[in-house]
Amino acid sequence: MIDLTLLPDGGLGWLDASGPESHLVLSTRIRLARNLAGRVFVGRNSESERESVLRDVEAAARDTVLLRQAARFRLDRLDVVERHLLHERHLVSRELAGLGPEGRTRSGAALLVQDRVGVMLNEEDHLRLQGLQSGFALEAAYADLDRVDTELGQRLAFAFHPEFGYLTSCPTNVGTGLRASVLIHLPGLVLTKEISKVLQGLSQVGLTFRGLYGEGSEVVGNFFQLSNQTTLGQTEAELLDHLGKVVRQVMDYEEQARQVLLRNAPAIIEDKVWRAYGLLRYARALSFDEAMNLLSGVRLGVGVDLIPGVSIYTLNKLLIHAQPAHLAAAEGLALDDADLPIHRAHLVRRVLEDEVGRRG
Amino acid sequence: MLCEQCHEREAVVHLTQIVNEQVTTVHLCERCAAEKGVEGGALPAKTPLGDFLAALGKGQMGLPVGGVEQTPCPTCGATLQDFRQSGRLGCADCYRTFEPQMRDLLRRVHGSTHHVGERYARRGSEPVSMDHLQDELRDQLRLAVETENFELAAELRDRLRSTE
Numbered sequence: 113m114i115d116l117t118l119l120p121d122g123g124l125g126w127l128d129a130s131g132p133e134s135h136l137v138l139s140t141r142i143r144l145a146r147n148l149a150g151r152v153f154v155g156r157n158s159e160s161e162r163e164s165v166l167r168d169v170e171a172a173a174r175d176t177v178l179l180r181q182a183a184r185f186r187l188d189r190l191d192v193v194e195r196h197l198l199h200e201r202h203l204v205s206r207e208l209a210g211l212g213p214e215g216r217t218r219s220g221a222a223l224l225v226q227d228r229v230g231v232m233l234n235e236e237d238h239l240r241l242q243g244l245q246s247g248f249a250l251e252a253a254y255a256d257l258d259r260v261d262t263e264l265g266q267r268l269a270f271a272f273h274p275e276f277g278y279l280t281s282c283p284t285n286v287g288t289g290l291r292a293s294v295l296i297h298l299p300g301l302v303l304t305k306e307i308s309k310v311l312q313g314l315s316q317v318g319l320t321f322r323g324l325y326g327e328g329s330e331v332v333g334n335f336f337q338l339s340n341q342t343t344l345g346q347t348e349a350e351l352l353d354h355l356g357k358v359v360r361q362v363m364d365y366e367e368q369a370r371q372v373l374l375r376n377a378p379a380i381i382e383d384k385v386w387r388a389y390g391l392l393r394y395a396r397a398l399s400f401d402e403a404m405n406l407l408s409g410v411r412l413g414v415g416v417d418l419i420p421g422v423s424i425y426t427l428n429k430l431l432i433h434a435q436p437a438h439l440a441a442a443e444g445l446a447l448d449d450a451d452l453p454i455h456r457a458h459l460v461r462r463v464l465e466d467e468v469g470r471r472g
Numbered sequence: 473m474l475c476e477q478c479h480e481r482e483a484v485v486h487l488t489q490i491v492n493e494q495v496t497t498v499h500l501c502e503r504c505a506a507e508k509g510v511e512g513g514a515l516p517a518k519t520p521l522g523d524f525l526a527a528l529g530k531g532q533m534g535l536p537v538g539g540v541e542q543t544p545c546p547t548c549g550a551t552l553q554d555f556r557q558s559g560r561l562g563c564a565d566c567y568r569t570f571e572p573q574m575r576d577l578l579r580r581v582h583g584s585t586h587h588v589g590e591r592y593a594r595r596g597s598e599p600v601s602m603d604h605l606q607d608e609l610r611d612q613l614r615l616a617v618e619t620e621n622f623e624l625a626a627e628l629r630d631r632l633r634s635t636e
Contacts, residue, residue: 147564149564150564151563152547152548152562152563153548153560153561153562153563153564155558155560155562156548156549156550156562156563177612177615177616177619177621177624178615178619180621180624212473213473213474213482236560258590259615261590263615265592266608270592271564272591272592273564273567273587275585275586275587276567276574276578276585276587277587277589278587278592279564279567281560281561282559282560282561283561283574283577283578283581284581286567286578286582286587287582287587287589288587288589288590290589311488323497328473328486328499329497330497331488331497342581342582342583342584343582344578344581344582344584344585344586344587345582345583345584345585345586345587345588346584346588346589347588347589347590348589348590351589
């Protein structure tokens, strides 16, 4: 089993709900795509070339401040539960974890992670630098990432074109190589059926949305990842500023939607959130999707002060630990074990009971 | 990801719907999406890149299909046809080899071809001077202090002293 104690916070510091606007925004993530100059991109290179990329980047990282003590995980040497686990912690992409359509890991696929920054190696690009922060914190996430980029860029030669900027395997990432995503909870907009308008509006302002696990993933538990669509023609600061402004606006819409619900249908909302709470407290089997939707209901209840005594941090922890690979790893079960829903319900009951006491 | 309907073909249409206050996303291949009456063209999920690649294939870009399609990049051997299939380039030199096509593509996808963000100054293009080394050590020292990595800070301070 992989040793997640290598990470001081288990790689989960970002969900401690300490960041700004944590009641709406779970996390802020930014990544920078980089490739090494003079080397064939990952899609066309050989196993030995990927190993060489890994060696060179690791050597450079050891010489930096921000990745000097990074924990290292070779995804290509982990079993499927462990790879799922890292993916569920939002530390690696579906592609790096080998959970995509091909269903296998690429040799040389690895992750370096230290505190709130990390590097995915041999993903779609040679390097995917990433910064992850709790709550809505674009500036903080970029500040860390920019430093890692500078430190590694001084020690490695990145592929850079005078006109096009940083060169990436897919032309949709060229230029800054920057993709910033804000993971936001929007139950109010879903309940008032305003969400489709908001999501359509995003594409008109050059932004896009994805599900809980990023590219190609489904929307579960009313969590949406809002991110920039283009990476070229604007500075890093402009891209972040634009995303930040739109996210603020979406947060305002969400708050307004919640006020509308509380004003026009208080009894229905109250019933909805307490019903979700009741099911989580007493259900004996919970599917993942059901648990996520109920947690979304309780999160809304906590956000509008209807449900006292439950912290956002506890809900965040449940969000992570109720996921299939986390449960399977904790209980020593296979990912497709038929009893996972029973274990999930047990975990949720136990955690909520610890939080609010037996009679809460 | 496979199509949820036929479980055979690759899902290319990702449709997010709201039914009974629940947001669901369905992943369908082009054929099943068409059967369900989902018009491909009206879907925001279709990326500009996909449209562009499709246009490239049909020769709508005014590119002579055939010759240019098969010309390999001298560095990695990738062709435009490979790119059209995978959506990924083979190496950094592909951007030079296929420069006209890439410039057109970048304009369509990003609305620009000019990177205005941070410029990368590669180290090693000139010999490292003592001043440069000291500057870098000072930068590292500052960073180590800021991140409260005091053990490393002490080591860097010693290294800096030895160069002075």
